[in-house]
Amino acid sequence: MYEPTLDRALAARRFQTAARDLQQIVRDIAGRYISQQVPLTWRLLHAIEAEALADLGFASRYEASMLGLFQRPSALPYPETDELVDFGASNALPAVFSFAASAYEDAQIAAAAAASRTASDAASRHRGERRLRAWGG
DSSP states (O other), X not given: OOOHHHHHHHHHHHHHHHHHHHHHHHHHHHHHHHHTXXXXXXXXXXXXXXXXXXXXXXXXXXXXXXXXXXXXXXTSOOOOSSSBOOOTTOOOOOHHHHHHHHHHHHHHHHHHHHHHHHHHXXXXXXXXXXXXXXXXX
């Protein structure tokens, strides 16, 4: 007996698995640039997209029809310049662009948190030194 609901659920699970896989690939690629403090430009974003979608491991794990779901439609042109990426208020992004932007945003948040912790630790040490001097004479 044919179960269309079961087929849709299985297809959705396969898509989610492929999306998580691609997201990790993009994060690994973007991570190389982030660690070198290379800003996310349109040209770099296109390079990350090309490398991620050409990943042989990714391509070998999924059917061509699944891979096609992650291709950026040609009707969605984006600049290929060295200007910093700015999507404005848009939330309709190709998957790889979204994953790369998210990786950069997460790295920026982590860097800000680390800087805040460093400043807080330094302030605590400084307050502790003053207290020791005040109580110690």
